Amino acid sequence: MNVFQLKFKSIALLGCLFSFFSCIENDIPYPYQEGNITDFAVEGQIDNSLSIDKAKGTVVVEVSDAVDITSLQIQKLQVSNSAHVAIDSSRCVDYENFPTVGFSSLDSLPKSADTRVDFTSPVSVLLQTYQDYPWTITVNQTINRTVVVSNQIGDPVIDVANKQVVVYVAKNQPLDQIKVTEMKLGGSVGVVVPDPTIITDFSRPQTFEVTRFGVTETWKVTVLHSDEESVATGNSFPMVHQIRVSGTIQVGKTPVIEYKEKSASDWQALSESSITIEGTTYTAFITGLKANTTYVYRTTVDGVAGNEEECTTASEVALTNGSFDDWYKDGNVWNPWSETGVSFWDTGNKGAATLGESNSVPTSDTSNGSGQAVKLESRFVGLLGIGKFAAGNIFTGSYVRTDGTNGVLSFGREFNTYPTGLKFQYKYNSETINKSGDSDYEYLLNRPDSMHIYVALTDMSEPYEIRTKKSDRQLFNKNDKSIIAYGEFISAETVTSYKEYTIQLDYRSYRKPKYIIIVASASKYGDFFTGGEGSTLYLDEMELLYE
Template sequence: MRKLEGYILIVIGILFLQGCIKNDLPYPIIQQNITSLEAVGEIRGATIDSTDFSAVVYLGEEVDIENVKFSVFTVSEGGVAVPDLLEGVYDLSHPIVVNIDRYQNYQWVVKAEQPIERYFTIEGQVGESVVDYIGKRVIVNVPQTADLSQLRITSVKLGAAGVSTMTPDLMAGEEYDFSRPVRINVSTFGRTDEWTIYVERVEMLVNTDRVDAWSRVIWAYGSCPSDMSGGFQYRKASDTEWIDVPTSDVTQTSGAVVGCIKHLSPLTEYVVRAVAATNIGNEVKVTTDATADIPDGSFDQWWLKNNKIWCPWNEDGNQYWDTGNTGAATLGQSNVVPTDHTSTGKGQAAELNTKFVGIGPVGKLAAGSIYTGSFVKVDGTNGILDFGRPWSLRPTRLRGYYQYKTAEINYASSEFADLKGRPDSCHIYVALTDWTAPFEIRTNPKNRQLFDKNADYVIAYGELIYSGTMDDYQPFEIELKYRSTSKAPSYLLITNAASKYGDYFTGGAGAVLYVDEYSFDWDY
């Protein structure tokens, strides 16, 4: 009996000691991300931002935003998402929260954007209609002489295409009485909004609405009756003679008129006015911007760091460009180097090589690239970069010289496995953005973040893609396509890559791109 009591005391003691032992081993911190997301009926790929844990899907007009289904939804390996977006339908008229757990909890916000085109125009209207979705109202201006009781609608669409109805059903080509505000109900998926249409008489037939001055180009926006042919005139503020903007440089949609005034002088004051027939609009005075060179656009400045890493700037100078050499040099040598093979026969150019760097089978494909920005640090065998340099001017084209030698794509990530065996392509692109700081690029597939030319932060963009082999340098020009003529940029990004999909470690070892003598055009 005493022996049994002894065993019991020993067991109790062991249990007591175990209860006193603390588990001080911390759980690993592994950020949990949404890695892919696709909604049924989306119009372009989702934007996934792992820095602020947010994802945006872009829905087509025909999708019911309050009943959205997802066809693709994946998270970081080992993570558990609640809710699982592949199950059920979701109301994305407001953001939803997705919790992803693995050791810690990460809250992601998923939201939707659904651009719906809305318009309403009347024959002979002055200027462009105001379609106010928030206030559910339309405002149309017509001349003082217009009969409000008999106005013909020329176009109308206030709801989503194919899934909306209007009551009463206003139709283009028909006349209606707009002497009083007209209220209509727009119904979509059983939900109804009441819109009010206001038609107002205005005294001024022609108006200069806005003038956007670039360096050697001015964009002018005006309004006039839609049955008149509108245009613009301009002069230097110091001159008295007005110059007509050629009709080939003027576009008119209903009563809205846009003019492109070319071949101007930088840093010069101009006066612009809209005109239509004998009617003259108000005058607007603006001053054009300066022009500027691309810092070290000739790629002449280089120095060798640690006898291994080629840097595209003077050792004691200001850095504007950078490469992926810091990452490539962790497993091999620099794959972006200076070269005497130039477009002019003097100075230096940049030689970008796509190589497999490593020892034997251990390594990675490194695509040569040079860009405006800086290489921040190595992330394992991946890289973290800062894209962009401060910039406020609006050029029209990027010019330069390039030479390319393609190679068969022999390394490919899972996303681009179907490209194996095809010729590689070089990629040169230029973008103006409204970033408030350099944009962080991460090539690690676990938290990858790359530049998106379709993102809202892009003001203007242009690119060149080429697959082939050249015997010598060829000139190129890339026109910048602007989304807004009024918005001034804050950052400039120019990127050159020997392999278009190098960010995904996909390309052909042996592909080579030479670039030289970059400059901007400021005119059309």
């Protein structure tokens, strides 16, 4: 065969191969990788305000009134699966220099990057992996406007749309002798002209120019005599052994708050030192009350009593299996509830047991010599060096499923009352951190391991879903705006004998809870598969306090 024939046959063969492959449909599916925003921050962001809803593809934050939301700098935009970031170009101050990748801080970006965005309305962001994921980021800003004058009654009526304010004062206060002690119509950074402290005649409405970030508005302020009494009707929020009372009051006055059981005849008065007054608002706590009991309170100013208000305190609810006495074993998985009982607590045992034995187990080494306690041991689970570091843990909720070698958990059990603390007995052995399954946490290697226990009350609509897979990670956020109360205990100290400790709950707002979340781990960074082999936490006799 000559060279020409060989070349011809080779070309023919390539042609046949090309024709063959061209007939094969390109039906190989692209990998499925979600594009999620996992963390976010802007300048002036208010603590505990971040809310990320992956199901709806929304991010919502609140910022202080000291920042300009028409040119707000994004300080953190972390995304999953290295998704490409495509933000609405019309909302960027400098779209050409806005990053197209996620970032954990401004320091990680080139100096030329510009992350300023106009957030006066929701902003669209498209995250692109092999698929497209639309997101919406909303920044809410409340401009704290207030006016306080002499002998004022109640809060001012502020009409933002029409730039008008009405302030009510006592009937005996001359309208041409008004003393303005505070006027913030542009929030904390607004400039008001003329100086309101030198304007005293409000027998007719006064106008003021208010400038904020270069934008000037004209406001009208009217002062009128009030037909109301010195104290407006107050509000109450009953807890278990206390009632929070709040209301409005005339400037310069101090209320007298009295209370009694509904069936009692004698009133008791709160001490003046128990009442906090800020401007025209007062707040007080009536304490030392009985649980699940109806009380009546009233507020009196200058001898004039307001309406009697009735409210009922909440009940005490004991923590289910807080003694950790109830367990049963299913195969090689230990479960923290009786075989015929209903689960309240759960562990990561189902995940750890896929590669070894349970590492959250009952123990007869208890604080009082009876029953059971829980032993949470952190260790590497697997064979021949193949596996993962697993932190010993227990939590209120349920283990949902295993995603590869990662767990998906549900944090939270239904709960609707108001504990003030979480008390327990514990001891702990801290080992040196020698395992890290996440490159972002390798800096912790060779440091002492820490135990971590936290408790939270939340009013979110459903339990908190936890995912530990790095590309789809979603962990508990103690600053979530749904958190009503929170407390935690972190310690790297080795304690060889049982010791009592109480976590105090800090109430951030006064709303009714829907779920209680309690989590204990022998390794604080166990969610990132980082910790010390052999770190062990014992827990016993855990109970909720109501004080």
